[in-house]
Amino acid sequence: MxxxxxxxxxxxxxxxxxxxxxxxxxxxxxxxxxxxxxxxxxxxxxxxxxxxxxxxxxxxxxxxxxxxxxxxxxxxxxxxxxxxxxxxxxxxxxxxxxxxxxxxxxxxxxxxxxxxxxxxxxxxxxxxxxxxxxxxxxxxxxxxxxxxxxxxxxxxxxxxxxxxxxxxxxxxxxxxxxxxxxxxxxxxxxxxxLTRVARPCLPALATPDGALPPVALLKIAMGDDGRLLRAVPGLGYTGLVIEGAGAGHVPGAMAEIVGEVATRIPVVLASRTLAGPVFERTYGYPGSEVDLLARGALSAGLLGGVKARLLLTLALAAGWERDAIARGLDAFG
Known part of the structure; x- marks a missing residue:
């Protein structure tokens, strides 16, 4: 037996x-x-x-x-x-x-x-x-x-x-x-x-003991004037995720501020709709995805804001540079 x-x-x-x-x-x-x-x-x-x-x-x-x-x-x-x-x-x-x-x-x-x-x-x-x-x-x-x-x-x-x-x-x-x-x-x-999803291949994300780098998450609403956005780097944050409207949009009056912040810390653009990708080449008006990506923001792809924030936090803790962060986000679509 x-x-x-x-x-x-x-x-x-x-x-x-x-x-x-x-x-x-x-x-x-x-x-x-x-x-x-x-x-x-x-x-x-x-x-x-x-x-x-x-x-x-x-x-x-x-x-x-x-x-x-x-x-x-x-x-x-x-x-x-x-x-x-x-x-x-x-x-x-x-x-x-x-x-x-x-x-x-x-x-x-x-x-x-x-x-x-x-x-x-x-x-x-x-x-x-x-x-x-x-x-x-x-x-x-x-x-x-x-x-x-x-x-x-x-x-x-x-x-x-x-x-x-x-x-x-x-x-x-x-x-x-x-x-x-x-x-x-x-x-x-x-x-x-019933279906299988392949895991993306990413660089190592081993993290040090202790506090992780702080990353802010901001959701954009109609009429937002950007004062919270402008304040983020001065509050000690090392990265920022923006949940833009629609396919990744902010009020035109905020676009310049997004660019200013992106020169100081990594800025990732997600969508507050929670499903579908951030666009990259459709809308071209001030505050659109084409405008914001040209100003230095990185696309979150298919990741929503809370998950993009986690990836950015762990990437910064692991010492990823801007290009590596962009590739990591792109791996999720």
């Missing part, structure tokens, strides 16, 4: 978020549960893998920092070096798309990294945390998920880190990948990958 194959080893890291929150005496819910408690509460999860559960943090996800995620990436890389087959990161949904994209940049290799959370707390009717955790663990230990980089698993759907975003404040179907759709789904306990 042949021996059964060894079970996969899965690292589970909990950072907090709604999925860990219970009601307190002061009203509202707050993060109290740890990774081991979450794992123990999900029927069937212990049969998926040999799980090592750790709880580095217990915070709402809006309080997470990129430094926190750099540390998580280091813990995952160390676990993979020790033979773990996959990693599962539990956190609040508010910043899942940012954590997932940062981990996608910082954790190379074939082994799956999955980020998961819940839209409803464990004490609410219809809590989605247990089902999300089980589905995420199945993906994180699946051979089919290898080579896809970091993934987000919510509501039984599997999303690529570079495309996923939170698109609703309340629904369990809050996570979408508008430009591609989900990569797959989990149904009847089976991971079904």
């Amino acid at each position: 042949s021996a059964s194959p060894p079970r996969p080893r899965l690292l589970v890291l909990s950072l907090g978020g709604t999925i860990t929150m219970t009601a307190g005496a002061g009203g509202g819910i707050s993060p109290t549960l740890g990774a081991a408690e979450l794992v123990a509460a999900v029927p069937g999860l212990a049969e998926v893998a040999d799980i090592e559960a750790r709880s580095p943090l217990k915070v709402g996800s809006a309080s997470l920092t990129l430094e926190n995620i750099v540390a998580v990436a280091g813990e995952i890389r160390a676990a993979f070096a020790q033979g773990f087959d996959g990693a599962l990161v539990i956190q609040g949904t508010d910043t899942i798309e940012e954590t997932a994209f940062a981990l996608d940049l910082l954790v190379p290799g074939e082994r799956p990294v999955v980020v998961v959370g819940a839209m409803r707390g464990p004490q609410q009717p219809g809590a989605d945390g247990p089902a999300n955790l089980l589905a995420a663990a199945l993906v994180a230990t699946s051979e089919a998920a290898r080579g896809l980089g970091t993934l987000v698993v919510m509501n039984d759907q599997i999303h690529a880190a570079r495309f996923v975003r939170k698109a609703h404040t309340a629904l369990t179907s809050a996570f979408v990948s508008e430009m591609t759709g989900p990569l797959g789904l989990v149904a009847e306990g089976r991971v079904r990958i």
Whole structure:
């Protein structure tokens, strides 16, 4: 009789978020549960893998920092070096798309990294945390998920880190990948990958310990006069991402200020529409993409503002020069 194959080893890291929150005496819910408690509460999860559960943090996800995620990436890389087959990161949904994209940049290799959370707390009717955790663990230990980089698993759907975003404040179907759709789904306990997205080839993004270079993110609105934009370099920021209107546009009165700032720090132009590319050669009026790129701004391509900010931050921390930053952004379309 042949021996059964060894079970996969899965690292589970909990950072907090709604999925860990219970009601307190002061009203509202707050993060109290740890990774081991979450794992123990999900029927069937212990049969998926040999799980090592750790709880580095217990915070709402809006309080997470990129430094926190750099540390998580280091813990995952160390676990993979020790033979773990996959990693599962539990956190609040508010910043899942940012954590997932940062981990996608910082954790190379074939082994799956999955980020998961819940839209409803464990004490609410219809809590989605247990089902999300089980589905995420199945993906994180699946051979089919290898080579896809970091993934987000919510509501039984599997999303690529570079495309996923939170698109609703309340629904369990809050996570979408508008430009591609989900990569797959989990149904009847089976991971079904329907399409694959190649990971871009980037220079190394290993980051130093300690504080990362600060990068600002500004969204442009009708009638913006540019005073915040002009102030950014003087506030100590080392880079700036602008979410322009439409295909990457700002009021004409701001165009000169964009050029002035771009001579001092890297300026990346994204779109506030959240889907579709920044244009490069269609509109030519003052404040258009042709005008701003000519003044020294860099195109974020298909990346939205929050993800372009992460890439720019890690690129600056790694010492990338302007041309390397432009190539890195271009790698994402």
